[in-house]
Amino acid sequence: MKLKQLTITLFSFCVAAFSATTAAEAASFSVIADGLDNAGGLSFGPDGSLYVTEAGIGGNGNCVPPPSGQGDSLCYGTTGAVTKIENGKTKRILTGLSSLALPDGTGASGPRDIQFDATGLPYILLGYGANPAFGDRLGDTELGRIITADFQTNSWTSIADLANYELVNNPDGSDLNSNPLSFLIDGDQLVAVDAGANDLLSVKTNGSDLQAIAVFPPDILTNPVFPPSGSPSNEPAQVPSPSETPSLQFPSQAVPSGVTKGPDGAYYVSQFTGFPFPEGGAKIYRVGADGQLTIYADGFTQLTDLEFDSAGNLYALQYANESAWKGNLEGSLIKIAADGTRTTILSGNELESPSAFTLGADGAIYITNRGDRPGQGQVLRIENIQSVPEPNSALGALTLGVLGLVCLRKSSRSKPLVNKLLAFR
Template identity: 70%
Template sequence: MKLKSLTITILTFCVAAFSGMKAASAASFSVIADGLYNAGGLSFGPDGDLYVTEAGIGGSGACVPPASGQGDSLCYGTSGAVTKIENGKTERILTGLPSIALPDGTGAGGPRDIQFDPKGKPYVLIGYGANPAFRDRNLGYTDLGKIIAPDFKTNSWTSVADLANYELANNPDGGDVGSNPLGFVIDGNKLVAADAGANDLLRFNTVSNNLQAIVAFPQDILTNPIFPPSDTPSNEPAQVPSQDEVVRSPTAGLLLSETLRERPSQFATQPVPSSAAKGPDGAYYVSQFTGFPFAEGGAKIYRVGADGTPTVFADGFTQLTDLQFDSAGNLYALQYANQSAWKGNFDGSVIKIAPNGTRTILLSGNGLESPSALTIGSDGAVYVTNRGDRPGLGQVLKIENTKSIPEPDSALGVLAIAALGVGWLHKKKELATKPPINTVVALK
């Protein structure tokens, strides 16, 4: 059973809220971009305009097997792009970037995040989502699984760091080999990336050209996990333990359950780091969306200090896709859905975590569906890529009026999030009619 491999194929996420958090009563949002293909990360450039990545829809080129070994192959194309949003207009300013996806364009690996360094130089993180051994062998030379430095004026780029090859050569967590970098942050001359497939946090120094793992996150042992029903369309049968399967500790090799007569009472799951942010204290904060079976309440936000040791900053989450600090030290966490995705409801949430630990839901549902990334503007608004797993239906939302939202009186509120990311689930769900550009939705 290749649990790590399954996590590599998951590019979608989901959520379920507990009591104890106050919902936003004054926030509203507008749609400032539409028609994006597997929209990913977004960031403001030195020109004040907003840049967003599109992972694309793969293509008709060579293919690689999916990481889990189940289902259709991921096929290569050059449909990835970076789009610029300027004065309400969108323009693809970098095209032809590598992309792999399922035949219907879902489950895409391609441009996943974009950041600008202190001098205004852009960097783009290219996802992958499969075993790195197949990349060069099947696809030839490609920048999948790398960080690149683009030149928007010439529609060209150079390769900077090969994260997928680092996983192939080093495999820091000692599990199945796989790479799926999803998000990164720039810290001076260092690019710090979260590789969801490798389960580690990597640091690349742009001066010394040195790439190394900061930390490999440990597996979690779940007690009495809840598995998706066997007839759930999103369930991958190979990942559900059978009657005769034995589950062992990922760290000590200890037997956790004898030959199974039923599904196990203890189960090892992947950590799956999804993105990173630098905190006011100089530490890195890493979001987690956990691996199969995506236990609600099992995910954490890790704090990784100078010594590289991960400690839990906040828990009670299930699946998180992105993190971002504002200038006041508030941490914003993004969740893919308010229920486990196999239930078919993809309403997502934006949660604000104040410096004292209190949590507030700024936006939940009401048009926020399967969001993939967020950033904070100089205007104080929160910008989110919406419907990030739906080719041709991706959006960028601008969430405003967040400053007037009161914080809850208690810090006991927690958010439980759960995720199950399989693109073909969306075929079974009727999509809401897309709101027109600049439509404003007020939350009650």
């Protein structure tokens, strides 16, 4: 994917930084599900059971080019599923859903999130991870859509086609790409983030009034750290050669990865940073009722999900604590109090490339672990959380009442490795 050369305009913004005590929390966890294929979002159903999506492993069907235009093609199959976890047992209760993946089953797009409405009806979001203009090569699939499902009959009904919305409207005006990753149900509205399209969408539960309510700005990285020359990459053109001087300013497109509703009624969106995945470069945005973006918290690395608890604490899930190209995919779960205090609940300790989480009514936290690979996905149950103070540090978090002005920046759009990495969520 070639970078478009655009004029770069930077506007300064003001944020309030708070000094606070960070803490680590001693927590224990157990594995309550294993062997999942590219596990994604999870949610408790009306029966009290936990349901988790599996994007599948693609298949031997028709193929489409990857978003970057380089590397192996993504091939279609019907290996997507929804799995039910009940009384320590797992069972796939919805199968045959669309899946798109690389030949080895990685980089999969398919079922990515599940939510239940007030009546107990399940809604399922499917990713796509490619240019929707190639959709005719795959035929009529559920990719890039929100569907409702009947677990008893193993059937489903399409509600909204988010990938087609990108094809027709392309709200951010850049490369055509759609990869919905996460959504929530807010009354009669379904609100979803599309990482490929780089926007936040809403649609009524009956499928009407599909629209973009926010588009997320690109980043300009200053003195970024690149992988060593010759490092494996699906965007080798972006890895500087030994004879090149790395750019002091580098355009990078971070993408929205998760969405939740805050106690103030606004939507909060996590950010997965683009190549070269700068450590501490990810933000959490607040999206107001007017669609305006402000930065709620920053200083994270490759976020995949977020959720508020009943006390107003915001939890954020980090896919990796280091730049993804370093190969260390140990992640973290971080709690952010309303006053800006941050607490690391779990970091490393077998938590790696986590894709999503949910807060249980039992006080435990449930995380899909190793969500970027076939046959190795897990669901972890984290409990016995106790704070252990750590030294003070300055935080870049904002309270709900103190909001910074987002930096509106124009740059070229680069979504190289992000689509492969974000296919997990």
